[in-house]
Amino acid sequence: MTGEQIIFLIVALSTLGSALMVVTTRNLIHAALWLVSTLFAVAVIYTLLNAGFLAVVQVVVYIGAIAILFIFAVMLTRKDLRDSGPQMNPNWWLGALLAGMVFAGLAFLLQGWNGLSKTAADLPSGFDAVSLLGDKLTSPNAYVLPFEVASVLLLAALVGAVYIAFNKK
Amino acid sequence: MIPLSWYLILAAALFCIGLFGVLVRRNAVAILLGVELMLNAVNINLVSFWRYGNVAIMTGQVFAIIVFAVAAAEVAVGLALVISVYRRRNTVVAEELDLLKW
Numbered sequence: 001m002t003g004e005q006i007i008f009l010i011v012a013l014s015t016l017g018s019a020l021m022v023v024t025t026r027n028l029i030h031a032a033l034w035l036v037s038t039l040f041a042v043a044v045i046y047t048l049l050n051a052g053f054l055a056v057v058q059v060v061v062y063i064g065a066i067a068i069l070f071i072f073a074v075m076l077t078r079k080d081l082r083d084s085g086p087q088m089n090p091n092w093w094l095g096a097l098l099a100g101m102v103f104a105g106l107a108f109l110l111q112g113w114n115g116l117s118k119t120a121a122d123l124p125s126g127f128d129a130v131s132l133l134g135d136k137l138t139s140p141n142a143y144v145l146p147f148e149v150a151s152v153l154l155l156a157a158l159v160g161a162v163y164i165a166f167n168k169k
Numbered sequence: 170m171i172p173l174s175w176y177l178i179l180a181a182a183l184f185c186i187g188l189f190g191v192l193v194r195r196n197a198v199a200i201l202l203g204v205e206l207m208l209n210a211v212n213i214n215l216v217s218f219w220r221y222g223n224v225a226i227m228t229g230q231v232f233a234i235i236v237f238a239v240a241a242a243e244v245a246v247g248l249a250l251v252i253s254v255y256r257r258r259n260t261v262v263a264e265e266l267d268l269l270k271w
Contacts, residue, residue: 008171012179019183019206023190028198035202038183042209045179048171049220054212054233061237066205066244073198073248077255088193089264095192103185110177119170120221127224133234136227143231150238157242161249167256 008048015041026087028078032070039063050123053130176217184210197251197261201244208240 018037025031039062046055089095110116136142183206190203212233219229255261 002170005171005175008175012175015179016182016186019186022202022206023186023194023199028196031199031202035205038206039209042213045176045213046216049176049216051216051220051230051233054216054230057234057237061241062205062209066241069244069248070198070202070205073251076252077198077261087195087199089195092193095189098192099185099189102188103181106181106185107178110174110181116172116174116177118173118221120173121224123224129224129227129230132225133227133230136231137234142227146231146235150235154238154242157246161245164246165249165252 004048008045011041011044011048015045028074029071032067032074035070036063036067039067050120051129053133173217173221176213180210180213180217183207183213195262195264197254197263197266198248200263201247201251204243204247205240208236208243212236 015038018034018041021034022031022038025034039058043055043058043063046052046058137147138144187203187206187208187210190206191200192203194200194203215229215233215236217229219227219233222229251261254266258266260266
């Protein structure tokens with residue numbers, strides 16, 4: 001077992017452990033903080049995959065914006081359901097069963113596929129993923145249209161969010 | 170070296186944990202937390218397929234970035250809805266929001 005594999009196992013276990021805490025802990029502020037921990041571990045996974053730019057974007061966008069938004073939302077809606085009453089549906093075992101079955105199905109599909117034991121080839125020397133990514137995102141022959149559509153979607157969603165949450169009184 | 174299967178199993182497990190959260194939590198904010206976990210699992214898959222395929226084809230990373238943007242939009246609208254509902258009905262429990270239920 002190489003060092004890289006040991007790092008992967010530690011990070012994967014912390015990802016799954018904190019993800020389990022997100023869905024099971026009773027206090028929602030704690031759930032949001034466990035989400036920060038999960039997102040940070042996923043950023044480390046991106047680094048292991050040589051996607052450093054995405055790791056930075058993960059920290060800035062997910063932890064810096066989305067997780068903070070969750071914490072604000074929890075604090076703004078905290079009056080009832082504080083830490084009292086059940087946090088889960090009475091038939092939670094059905095959800096657990098379904099999630100377990102989905103995982104078993106995915107694992108079954110995966111073990112029948114022959115590309116699984118593939119290992120990553122070394123990156124070519126002088127390979128610059130960030131400039132290539134920038135090229136692809138702005139080149140008309142590649143992904144400029146999805147990029148622009150995503151920006152329009154983001155603008156529309158933010159205007160819509162302001163409109164929905166606006167207090168009309 | 171880490172085989173591709175490790176990343177795929179990790180992503181599948183993370184997706185299923187998120188699915189469990191979406192299915193069983195009563196609080197609408199907690200349901201959105203589960204959705205975030207599922208989106209992250211998808212992103213791990215996209216980036217690992219980019220790394221284990223031809224790295225000169227950036228499709229995996231481009232899609233991951235678009236998933237980031239969509240996740241931000243989804244959270245903004247979702248939490249705005251939750252806050253708006255909380256103002257009007259004073260509840261964030263998903264099963265009590267049954268106005269459209271016939």
